Amino acid sequence: xxxxxxxxxxxxxxxxxxxxxxxxxxxxxxxxxxxxxxxxxxxxxxxxxxxxxxxxxxxxxxxxxxxxxxxxxxxxxxxxxxxxxxxxxxxxxxxxxxxxxxxxxxxxxxxxxxxxxxxxxxxxxxxxxxxxxxxxxxxxxxxxxxxxxxxxxxxxxxxxxxxxxxxxxxxxxxxxxxxxxxxxxxxxxxxxxxxxxxxxxxxxxxxxxxxxxxxxxxxxxxxxxxxxxxxxxxxxxxxxxxxxxxxxxxxxxxxxxxxxxxxxxxxxxxxxxxxxxxxxxxxxxxxxxxxxxxxxxxxxxxxxxxxxxxxxxxxxxxxxxxxxxxxxxxx
Amino acid sequence: xxxxxxxxxxxxxxxxxxxxxxxxxxxxxxxxxxxxxxxxxxxxxxxxxxxxxxxxxxxxxxxxxxxxxxxxxxxxxxxxxxxxxxxxxxxxxxxxxxxxxxxxxxxxxxxxxxxxxxxxxxxxxxxxxxxxxxxxxxxxxxxxxxxxxxxxxxxxxxxxxxxxxxxxxxxxxxxxxxxxxxxxxxxxxxxxxxxxxxxxxxxxxxxxxxxxxxxxxxxxxxxxxxxxxxxxxxxxxxxxxxxxxxxxxxxxxxxxxxxxxxxxxxxxxxxxxxxxxxxxxxxxxxxxxxxxxxxxxxxxxxxxxxxxxxxxxxxxxxxxxxxxxxxxxxx
Numbered sequence: 001x002x003x004x005x006x007x008x009x010x011x012x013x014x015x016x017x018x019x020x021x022x023x024x025x026x027x028x029x030x031x032x033x034x035x036x037x038x039x040x041x042x043x044x045x046x047x048x049x050x051x052x053x054x055x056x057x058x059x060x061x062x063x064x065x066x067x068x069x070x071x072x073x074x075x076x077x078x079x080x081x082x083x084x085x086x087x088x089x090x091x092x093x094x095x096x097x098x099x100x101x102x103x104x105x106x107x108x109x110x111x112x113x114x115x116x117x118x119x120x121x122x123x124x125x126x127x128x129x130x131x132x133x134x135x136x137x138x139x140x141x142x143x144x145x146x147x148x149x150x151x152x153x154x155x156x157x158x159x160x161x162x163x164x165x166x167x168x169x170x171x172x173x174x175x176x177x178x179x180x181x182x183x184x185x186x187x188x189x190x191x192x193x194x195x196x197x198x199x200x201x202x203x204x205x206x207x208x209x210x211x212x213x214x215x216x217x218x219x220x221x222x223x224x225x226x227x228x229x230x231x232x233x234x235x236x237x238x239x240x241x242x243x244x245x246x247x248x249x250x251x252x253x254x255x256x257x258x259x260x261x262x263x264x265x266x267x268x269x270x271x272x273x274x275x276x277x278x279x280x281x282x283x284x285x286x287x288x289x290x291x292x293x294x295x296x297x298x299x300x301x302x303x304x305x306x307x308x309x310x311x312x313x314x315x316x317x318x319x320x321x322x323x324x325x326x327x328x329x330x331x
Numbered sequence: 332x333x334x335x336x337x338x339x340x341x342x343x344x345x346x347x348x349x350x351x352x353x354x355x356x357x358x359x360x361x362x363x364x365x366x367x368x369x370x371x372x373x374x375x376x377x378x379x380x381x382x383x384x385x386x387x388x389x390x391x392x393x394x395x396x397x398x399x400x401x402x403x404x405x406x407x408x409x410x411x412x413x414x415x416x417x418x419x420x421x422x423x424x425x426x427x428x429x430x431x432x433x434x435x436x437x438x439x440x441x442x443x444x445x446x447x448x449x450x451x452x453x454x455x456x457x458x459x460x461x462x463x464x465x466x467x468x469x470x471x472x473x474x475x476x477x478x479x480x481x482x483x484x485x486x487x488x489x490x491x492x493x494x495x496x497x498x499x500x501x502x503x504x505x506x507x508x509x510x511x512x513x514x515x516x517x518x519x520x521x522x523x524x525x526x527x528x529x530x531x532x533x534x535x536x537x538x539x540x541x542x543x544x545x546x547x548x549x550x551x552x553x554x555x556x557x558x559x560x561x562x563x564x565x566x567x568x569x570x571x572x573x574x575x576x577x578x579x580x581x582x583x584x585x586x587x588x589x590x591x592x593x594x595x596x597x598x599x600x601x602x603x604x605x606x607x608x609x610x611x612x613x614x615x616x617x618x619x620x621x622x623x624x625x626x627x628x629x630x631x632x633x634x635x636x637x638x639x640x641x642x643x644x645x646x647x648x649x650x651x652x653x654x655x656x657x658x659x660x661x662x
Contacts, residue, residue, distance in 0.1 A: 002523040002543060004563040004600035004636060014563075015599035018606030022590075022624035058598035192333040212333060232335040232345075259353075264595045266631050267389035268346035269335035275349030293353035293658075300597050301634065305335060328625075330661050 001201035008198040012055045012077055019062055023327045026066045030093060033086035036062040037072040037093040047165040047174045048072070048094030051103040051158055052087050053110050054079040056197070057218060060155060060297045063328035069162035070103075070326075071096075078197055078300075079219045081109030087117030091126060099127035099171035101178060103157055105150030106134040129175035133157050135187040135308065137246045138215030138223050151218050152260040152297040152306045153185035156320075159329060163322035181316060186246050188239040189223070189306030191216035193264065195299045214238055218262075218299045232269065236276040239307040244284070247309060251285025256320060258308040261295030265303050270294065273305055281309075290320055296328065332532035339529040343386045343408055350393055354658045357397045361424060364417035367393040368403040368424040378496040378505045379403070379425030382434040382489055383418050384441050385410040387528070388549060391486060391628045394659035400493035401434075401657075402427075409528055409631075410550045412440030418448030422457060430458035430502035432509060434488055436481030437465040460506035464488050466518040466639065468577045469546030469554050482549050483591040483628040483637045484516035487651075490660060494653035512647060517577045519570040520554070520637035522547035524595065526630045535633075545569055549593070549630045563600065567607040570638040575615070578640060582616025587651060589639040592626030596634050601625065604636055612640075621651055627659065 005011050016036065020029040027036050042048055051061040052074025061073035071094035076082035082090075091100050100121070104114045111132065118128045134145075135153030142149055161178035169177065191213045194203035204220035207213060212235065215223025227238070249255070259274040261267070274293050281288055289312050297306070310316070324331060336342050347367065351360040358367050373379055382392040383405025392404035402425035407413035413421075422431050431452070435445045442463065449459045465476075466484030473480055492509035500508065522544045525534035535551035538544060543566065546554025558569070580586070590605040592598070605624050612619055620643050628637070641647070655662060 002540070002560045002634070004523070004566060004596065004604055006562040006564050006603065011599060011603070014606050015602040018590075018602030018604070018609070019598075019624070021609045021619075022588075022602065022605050022622040024622075055599065056597070058602075063598070192335070209333070229333045231337040233337050235335060257353075259349075263597050264632055264634075265335065266387070266594050266629065267350075267394070268342060268386065268631075271346040271349030271353065271389075272337065272342070273335055273349070274353050275345050278349070278352045288352075291353040291355075293350070298597065300599075301595055303333070303595075303632065325662075331656075 001196050003198060005198050011198050012075060016075060026325065026327060030089065033089050034075055035072050035090045035093050036065050036075065038065055042071055042094055042096035044096050045098050046096045047098045047169065047171050048096055048100035049162050049165050050090045050094045050100055052082045052090055053105050054081055056300045057297050059328035064155065064158050064326045066326035068166045068322060068324035069158055069329065081107065081113050084113045084116035084120065087114050088120050091117060091121045091128060095126050101161060101174050102128060102130045103154065103161065103178060104130055104132050105154055106132050106147055107144045107149065108146060127171060129171055131175055131178040131182060133182050135185045137186045137188050137242045142217055143221035149217050151187045151189065152258060152308045153187050155296045156185055156256065156258065156310050157181045159324060160316055160319045163319040184311035185308055186243040187306050187308040188243050189216045189304060190214050190235055190239060191302055191304035193303035194220050195302035197300065216304060218297060220299060220302065232272045233276045236273045237280060240277050240280055243307060243309050247311060249286055254287045254289040254312045256290040256310040256312055257281065257288045258292040260297055260306045260308065262302040262304040263295060263298035264301040265305055270305055273307065277307055289317065332527050334529060336529050342529050343406060347406060357656065357658060361420065364420050365406055366403050366421045366424050367396050367406065369396055373402055373425055373427035375427050376429050377427045378429045378500065378502050379427055379431035380493050380496050381421045381425045381431055383407065383413045383421055384436050385412055387631045388628050390659035395486065395489050395657045397657035399497045399653060399655035400489055400660065412438065412444050415444045415447035415451065418445050419451050422448060422452045422459060426457050432492060432505050433459060433461045434485065434492065434509065435461055435463050436485055437463050437478055438475045438480065439477060458502060460502055462506055462509040462513060464513050466516045468517045468519050468573045473548055474552035475550065480548050482518045482520065483589060483639045484518050486627045487516055487587065487589065487641050488512045490655060491647055491650040494650035508650065512641065515642035516639055517574040518637050518639040519574050520547045520635060521545050521566055521570060522593065522633055522635035524634035525551050526633035528631065547635060549628060551630060551633065563603045564607045567604045568611060571608050571611055574638060574640050578642060580617055585618045585620040585643045587621040587641040587643055588612065588619045589623040591628055591637045591639065593633040593635040594626060594629035595632040596636055601636055604638065608638055620648060
């Protein structure tokens, strides 16, 4: 294994320190436990928005802290849920007196730890709503979940809920729009090459040179099936079909199309997947009304991509378009 | 080789089509030859800013087309210079009547082809200035260059010159500020794993499992030396020392620090390099006044990073801070 790290034990701490130094105008770092929070602290009277989860999926979540998106993020160890006290610290850091919405990707550890943190926050007088993201259509249960996994759709939930909070929606309204986003988004991923976790130094799974894994999870956990390596257009069709079917998309609908890189995939390949997904949706009479193309929810250096479709309406579109100022999403 | 491509012969065309579909609000695509140009066309009375070069370095250059940066980009085949007619088409697309500045990375093919294009543009009545970027301190001459190579510093030149053009500077002034940026920036890179070019399907060079290459070029061409894989802090020091020395940086100076990923390196590793470079510069009394952290000038899926330092003054800082609206840089 060759990586630009010093010691597996310090990867998360040192990368957070570097990230915050590079974005000191946007974010600040709290320690013991680590929380990346919006510079300037919580906004009085605004609903706070928080997320967290294992590290190794950057820019998720720390790259999405800032105006119009997350108020705080709890970055756990690599592929390891933050413990309850870390989730709690993020909730506390985001509390501006109007309550806090916690976005949780559906992984058993995250769900349990966030649940305890929410109980503790409630006892401390902070009103909290939890929104569970479970956009991955690949598998119904998985290595680390009961029910569907939460994957790349999370970035859409965080953006839209963040915009709702920023415009002054109250706690229930922010939670409701987040839940509505979850209800309207589906994702399916593919891996071409496994990632290597710093602690083990070995690829997280073995994938033969001529096979790809359809329905991969963002920790390298198994997907639906392995198939022979195929042209990008065929792979794109394999990802898009179950997403469209599960959403029940019909001609005439408007969507946001997200093609997301897993960390080790060049932009050019993602654009080729985007092109074909756009063509297939257009041919089905679906309007690609908004787009996001790039590596937003990664799996260390895994080569691969995921494809997400979010059903849009006027309100979700307006919230997507609303200004955002974070390290990785900014307009 | 496993890649999300359909046919090596269509990689550039299909990836451009996908890119432009995803960013239709910012850019448009011309064909025969391919030019990615700012949506809405050239701005009358504004100096045009153009760049181009082989594809495979995305988001450079197409991801930097938009308000406050490039007016047009000429994307060649993978790692292959655009021919003169493609450079010419980009110059023509950028011409708003106030002349055009062409930013050329110092590679022999790019330099020759751009030179011919500039002659043709001049004959057609467009006044053109060329600015050559040669920020790579690794080698004095290389596989593909006489003199130093142009690498990650190019993104800084494009941002700053683009801001100067946007605020209304005339042709000579935009060229001068671009040249001043080139004079103040130095870069050094490292590869941990080679990239694989779609046409060949093989890694572009062999790097043993326990070695890294210091001073690598952005096409995988040889650098200064191979050394044993080392902790990130040591590698960072190896990259930073020649940059600082070549720039003649002194205590009390202000700089922009860019830590750039080569395409296959996770954000977390780049942040660890940033952290140490920031610490070393700070210890030397240099103020890291601005920062850029991420994968901006890549080499397909190469694992590795480069470190660039730009000497700042008030004007360059203000131009860096000026608004920009492109696919990959936006504030």
